Amino acid sequence: xSRTIFCTFLKRDAEGxxxxxxxxxxxxRIFNEISKEAWSQWMSKQTMLINEKxxxxxxxx
Numbered sequence: 001x002s003r004t005i006f007c008t009f010l011k012r013d014a015e016g017x018x019x020x021x022x023x024x025x026x027x028x029r030i031f032n033e034i035s036k037e038a039w040s041q042w043m044s045k046q047t048m049l050i051n052e053k054x055x056x057x058x059x060x061x
Contacts, residue, residue, distance in 0.1 A: 007035035014038070 005016040014035035020027045021039070030039075 005032060005035060007038050008033045009038035009041075010035060
């Protein structure tokens with residue numbers, strides 16, 4: 001069963017996340033205020049930024 005939230009990123013009602021993605025207060029805020037669609041857009045943008053900067057996650061600093 002999906003739940004509808006008011007997404008603060010999209011500024012409209014949209015389908016909410018199925019579960020809390022992060023622990024703590026930040027996780028609660030994401031769960032209650034960020035829709036699946038907005039989260040998907042963020043993940044795509046994040047991937048693009050990582051690839052653009054050729055960030056190495058397996059090497060320190």
